[in-house]
Amino acid sequence: MHIPFNKPYLGGKELWYIAQAHAKGQMAGDGSFTKQCQRWLEERIGCRLALLTHSCTAALEMAAILADIRPGDEVIMPSYTFVSTANAFVLRGAVPVFVDIRPDTLNLDETKIEAAITPRTRAIVPVHYAGVGCEMDTIMSIARRHRLLVIEDAAQAILSNYRGRPLGSLGHLGTLSFHETKNIISGEGGALLINDPTLVERAEVIREKGTNRSKFFRGQVDKYTWVDIGSSYLPGEIIAAFEHLERAELVRRPIVAPGCLHNAHMYYLLLRDLADRTAFIEAMKSADISCVFHYVPLHSAPNGRLVGRPHGLLPVTDDLADRLVRLPLWLGLDDHQARVIAAANGYFENRARRSEASVDA
Numbered sequence: 001m002h003i004p005f006n007k008p009y010l011g012g013k014e015l016w017y018i019a020q021a022h023a024k025g026q027m028a029g030d031g032s033f034t035k036q037c038q039r040w041l042e043e044r045i046g047c048r049l050a051l052l053t054h055s056c057t058a059a060l061e062m063a064a065i066l067a068d069i070r071p072g073d074e075v076i077m078p079s080y081t082f083v084s085t086a087n088a089f090v091l092r093g094a095v096p097v098f099v100d101i102r103p104d105t106l107n108l109d110e111t112k113i114e115a116a117i118t119p120r121t122r123a124i125v126p127v128h129y130a131g132v133g134c135e136m137d138t139i140m141s142i143a144r145r146h147r148l149l150v151i152e153d154a155a156q157a158i159l160s161n162y163r164g165r166p167l168g169s170l171g172h173l174g175t176l177s178f179h180e181t182k183n184i185i186s187g188e189g190g191a192l193l194i195n196d197p198t199l200v201e202r203a204e205v206i207r208e209k210g211t212n213r214s215k216f217f218r219g220q221v222d223k224y225t226w227v228d229i230g231s232s233y234l235p236g237e238i239i240a241a242f243e244h245l246e247r248a249e250l251v252r253r254p255i256v257a258p259g260c261l262h263n264a265h266m267y268y269l270l271l272r273d274l275a276d277r278t279a280f281i282e283a284m285k286s287a288d289i290s291c292v293f294h295y296v297p298l299h300s301a302p303n304g305r306l307v308g309r310p311h312g313l314l315p316v317t318d319d320l321a322d323r324l325v326r327l328p329l330w331l332g333l334d335d336h337q338a339r340v341i342a343a344a345n346g347y348f349e350n351r352a353r354r355s356e357a358s359v360d361a
Contacts, residue, residue, distance in 0.1 A: 003340060005290040008180040008187070009331040017241035024237075030217075033240035038191075044159070045166040047174065047193040049200045051207050054235040056155045056177035056190035060088035062233055063151045063173045063192060065206050066199050067123050069094045076116050077125040077153075078108045079299040079310065080317045085125055085153050086298050086308060094122070096308035098299040103316050105129065106324075110138040116311035117146055126171070127153040131183075131265035132256060133162030136170045151175070154193075158184055160263040172196040178239075183263050186239045206230040267327050268294070269344075274322040280347055281325060287343040290328060297321050 021033055034052050041050035053059045069075065071093030077085055079098035086096040099116050102109045106129045113124060124143055126134040136152075143150045150171035154160075157167040158176050168174030173196070178189035194203050204214040210230030215221045256262040271277040277293060284291045297317050298304035328340060 001288070001336070003289045003328050003333075003336050004330075005292050005326065005328050006181045007330040007332065008185055014241070018238050021237040021241040028234070028236060030234060031237040031240070033237050034235070037240050041176075041191055041193070045174075045193060046169045047195050048197050049194040049203065051192045051194070051203060051233075052235050052240055053190045053192055053207070053233045054239065055084075055188050056153075056175050056179070057084040057088065058231075058233045059175035059190045059192040060084055060151075060153065061091065061231070062203065062206050063175060064088045064092045064094070065229065066173060066194075066203055067149045067151065069122055072120060073122040074118060074120045075123045075125060076113055076121060076311075078127050078129075078317070079297040079304070079314055080106060080129070080295050080321055081127045081153065081298065082155070082295060083298065083301075083303075085127060086304065089123075089125075090307050095120075096298065096304070097121070098297075098304070098308055098310040098314060098317075100312075100314040100316050101129075101320070103320065105132045105134075106320060107132065107134040108139075109316070110135040110142070112311065113139065113142055114146075117142075117148070121146065121148060123149040123151055125151045125153055127155075128157035128160065128167050130268065131157045131160040131167075131263040133157070133160060133167050133260045136162050136165075136167075140170065149173070152193075155179075155190075156182065156263075156265045158182070158263060160265075161261045163259045168193045169195055173199065183265055186235070189235055189239050192233075202228065207233045264329070267329050268324050269327065270320065270323045271325060272323065276351075277323055277325050279351075280344075283347045283350075284343055287339075287346075289340055289343055291325050293321075293325055295321060 037052055038050045069089055069092040073094040074097050075089045075094050076097045076099055078101050080101050097116050099112050100109050108126045126139055128134055152168055152171040152174040154168040154174050155177035160167045174193035176191040178184055178186040180187055194200050205212055205228045209232055210226050210228045211224045212227050213224040216224035271280055281291050299310040
């Protein structure tokens with residue numbers, strides 16, 4: 001039997017909820033399922049307002065608009081992240097400034113942020129890699145000193161926390177993903193979390209194509225009209241009905257950063273070098289088990305070199321990006337995990353034997 005890297009799951013009632021959305025006669029966004037999901041997020045995360053979006057990318061794009069990012073502005077972020085983290089700000093004309101990551105958590109190295117700040121810096125975007133929280137107290141302190149916005153890319157971090165506080169609730173804004181590879185899924189989907197009360201009203205407008213439609217439905221205005229820039233960031237009710245956020249099948253990964261509660265979003269290994277990682281992936285493939293590496297660092301990608309710049313050298317990013325490999329991890333893998341572990345151990349045992357034979361020769 002082939003063991004895939006990821007396998008989307010059904011928690012129980014998703015298809016029934018989708019049928020209910022159809023029966024209620026509302027398939028477009030902001031129906032009852034959307035509202036239930038948003039309330040759940042607000043209650044569990046403690047944000048001022050949660051707005052479902054059709055992807056985390058959309059939530060990041062909304063955040064860039066809310067942050068009033070303009071051409072020439074700079075936004076500090078890690079290079080070891082998905083392209084959407086940078087794209088959202090590049091679309092507004094900003095320059096992503098890539099800072100190195102920590103060797104332990106692979107998160108943005110908070111000790112290198114302040115040196116990367118210039119008069120053009122507008123925001124800091126910490127990415128909670130693998131659901132492990134960045135050092136948010138330090139990051140927020142830096143942001144306050146320099147009057148910068150903090151936008152948490154918590155795509156992988158739903159229900160993780162930092163020192164007892166949910167990730168996504170600590171910055172001015174936060175974003176979540178419900179992509180099929182995440183802990184809670186809707187196929188594609190996301191959410192924007194607004195923690196700064198001064199951004200709430202404009203967030204609703206941007207999400208509603210730049211109109212004050214939300215005020216109209218609350219009876220606060222007698223008609224709605226175009227009042228700002230925006231786009232169509234709402235998810236349809238089918239996405240919200242599938243998600244519904246009633247269950248989150250989570251287990252704890254044994255390696256967590258101090259003060260963090262991890263959501264077991266992924267399990268990864270660090271191999272010796274690129275050749276070792278390539279050999280490991282091939283060996284697992286021969287055992288019919290899919291393992292994958294993760295990001296190509298943005299500062300070394302073609303468009304990253306064109307539109308962004310690294311702050312100094314990024315040796316940790318360059319090193320770990322070549323060595324990291326992700327093992328399969330999905331709901332129901334318990335029945336197959338012994339096979340995954342045996343195949344991985346078999347690779348390392350064979351590698352050790354080859355090394356010993358080389359020494360003896």
